[in-house]
Amino acid sequence: MEDFRERFIMCCQSTFPCFRDPANNTSSGTEKRDIKVIVNEGAAKRANMTLPPTPVEKPGYVYVALYDYTARTEHDLSFNAGDKLEPLRKEEDWWYARGITGISANKEGYIPANYVAPIESLDAEPWYFPETKRLEAEKMLTSQKNKNGAFLIRNCESQQGELSLSVLDNGKVKHYKIRKLENGGYFVSKTRSFFTLRDLVEHYSRNEDGLCVCLAEPCKKTHGLSYNTVDHWEISRSSLKLLKKLGAGQFGEVFEGIWNDRTAVAVKTLKTGTMDPKDFLREAQIMKKLRHARLIQLYAVCTTEEPIYIITELMSHGSLQEYLQKDKGASLQMSDQIEMGAQVTSGMAYLELQNYIHRDLAARNVLVGDNNVCKVADFGLARMENENVYEAKEGTKFPVKWTAPEAIHENKFTIKSDVWSFGILLYEIVMFGQMPYPNMTNFQVVQQLPKGYRMPCPLNCPKYLYDIMSECWKDSPADRPTFETLQWKLEDFFDMDLKQSFDEQV
Template sequence: MRTAQTSLSKPSALRRFHPSASSANSREEETQTSSAKGWSRRKRNEDYAARGHPSLEEHISTRRSNSDREGTMGCVGSKKEQEQEAPGKGTGNNDQHGCAQAAHYVKDPTAANFGSKASQMPSNANSPDGESIAMALYDYEAIHDSDLGFKKGDKLRILEESGEWWKAKMISSGQEGFIPSNYVAKDTLEAEEWFFKGVSRKDAERQLLAPGNKVGSFMIRDSETTKGSYSLSVRDGDSKVSDTVKHYKIRTLDNGGFYISPRNTFTNLQELVSHYKKQGDGLCQNLTSPCLSPKPEKPWEKDAWEIPRSSLKLDKKLGAGQFGEVWLATYNKHTKVAVKTMKPGTMSVEAFMGEANLMKSLQHDKLVRLNAVVTIEEPIYIITEYMEKGSLLDFLKSDEGNRVKLPKLIDFSAQTAEGMAYIEQRNYIHRDLRAANILVNKALVCKIADFGLARIIEDNEYTAREGAKFPIKWTAPEAINYGSFTIKSDVWSFGILLTEIISYGRTPYPGMSNPEVIRALEKGYRMQRQDSCPNELYEIMLECWKNKPEDRPTFDYLQSVLEDFYTATESQYQQQP
């Protein structure tokens, strides 16, 4: 069982987009340039209270009372041309024990609000006394004193479900400890290798077409449209064209059975899979092997939010930007992370922590995960998951990126729109959406980074439109002229990002200076279509660049259009065989 998340709404055609299409963010008040240095303390506290977080004053009080502690957090894009080994710059103490004492940590203020998807669904596997029984989906080697290691197939009794780490007891040995909740499944169906919980149609295609899978590879997943129903996705092949993925609805009988074709019914999904492995019986292919899926990332260490600076060893400089550096680092000698070190004076610690608590609450597959922070002394460290391919901008300019074909470029665009649709739904804004702030992992999954940081940077060269660091070419006219940043100004930036993707990293408005861009926009100028850009994609760009913010599409709409860019006129599901 694997999990993923996405949303899907079937678009008709781009021209059907209605200018009045709204999003949760259309109710969001426009923020002015003066707010770039942070919300008022009162507003922050209201936001914290709404999310169940401690107030800013409480957090600052905690930090002051623990002034002898150090901490970390972070993530951002990378610059391959500046890769170099750290010449003894690692701040980790090699003599220190890998796991720092608990007294050196500040608890994650949002931990109680997060639970894995498995923890949010009722269990069908209960012991006689009512306790849940889970099966291990992967091997897990304990790396903390309180962890419980296990092997794939082991059965565990779940004693306590809280956040991403559950307390469990090994049934065979009686040992107790904490386990990563995304490494186990409580439902017998979830334990099947071919069952992928919460995976969308589009993500099913991405995974089945990934290297390692072959014609006939398959998965069964939850239906996106009918709760309690399932879909079968199968990789199909044709020597004349690239492999594709076909989808079949699995229908439910009144007595609880299942069928794809009424002439063949099955008591359970296991029987259905067994039958179609023996014979295709109307499917595009016989089912062969379950879709391959890499072991998921382990959840971040339990309760580690503000962590000691000494728990990090900076291993390799990945890049440097306007406001700091990005490093590949090792946390507590066992976990690879990315660390963004902020230049002293870039932002106030109080404003940063206020925004970081909100950023931490945003959890999505297409957002770079914020793990921890170090803020007791400058430089501030931002610790995030490590993305192996660096920024999307650098990747597109690389030899590997230059070999990527148009369908994958559209997929990069769709993945980014998916992440922004989540930000939109959460009433948040990014403010600095561009290819340099999208990161790419080894599986070519795109994730949005640095969301929210633009608001709190204290640098006139960045916050003033005349400043050399202000990203004029990505910024909507109303944000340039009036400091009005909303989700709709992010939509404008997304349109510019599309030009970066389709051109393999070309700077927008080539040959034009920032002042020239401003003057051109005031006269209604829009970038021309590049030869490599399909007309349909250019139409999407023009929709993003509508002069009135309210006329621009929602990210939810953009996601659906881009996900179905090549299939909008085709049936998503195959007819009954």
């Protein structure tokens, strides 16, 4: 013990002057002394070890990345989830930042602001979306980027101070209240509580324990092409490469393309001389205002020379009509078809809420991506409702077999005429893209509808589903359901006894 004490004192004396004997600690400016230093070998070894760098972060100034992000232009900054970044200039949705750690350390560029959060805060958790509303949570979770079990935690709208857990379960979003205990803990079920939200998430990520599904990855977020196109929709034509034609119409063609050799896109072109470019670009103007997981997203436009381009997200399987016709029941089940219809009503319910009418809702104007994800497209005829009614100009051509009687005879379009069209779209889905009113001409349809004629229930169509079609085809627009109602009716189909539903066919 004494030996250890002596060695400790000697080590301190060799390292810290204040521990030295004052009698031996005096020196003149010119006198040199032989100093014998006793080195502690363990201390020397530790001194030579590689230590973590001294933290340079300032609370509130350093952020942690919640997700991976790959730069899409030379002005962007790539980073991986967990990297630390320092914002140098904040500009609404996109910040100019410097990388502190990770693949872009000491580099600068633009980053999407909602991909990062202040370090050491709850906001740094990728599943924490405090200001997200219930409807917005459903839109985000049902994005094609999310897989089953995707989730987020947000503030509860109905009860201030409470939290909600929103979880994606087989295409539908379930919501659970997270309650707080007096001691500060949290619980979903009274049978089990947790000290922190992180503990709660970790537990339900391993066990369903009463939830609809185990929590998987946090909800993902999406953006446009890059920082440059957020507020400036115009992009250079030279940045686009058209790869192959996807389709053609009266006014132009649609191509699969690639932007900046990085991002797959769809490019809709206007054939020179076929229509007023202003009318063509009206579609883009409408799409700028409308953002929903079940509506095709606008990326950019090219308008400085002809042909004019509208650039949107690319849907891998093309139109719903073509997709259904190719499948012919080979792999799609009735549950898949109903889910497709429910997705369309979700997008249309959003248009309904925004007071827009589509005027050309049909399977040909719905696009399909991976995993049967459906999005409403072709807003060329979409209009803002004025006093709930839009009156078409005389001579306007209609897709007769999809158009409501009051729109055909009185040129009056409302969201309820879109509901009529949705009933026809449901028929297309059930019949795998078959033309509605088979064996009838447009003229015959126009003559028979006012007399009460309606298409009979398709073969193998559940009565429950045909009843929904029939409600869409009510004579009086006021008697037709809203898209919000149609959405929950189709979603409720999955909660029914499917066998009983199929047994009750007409």
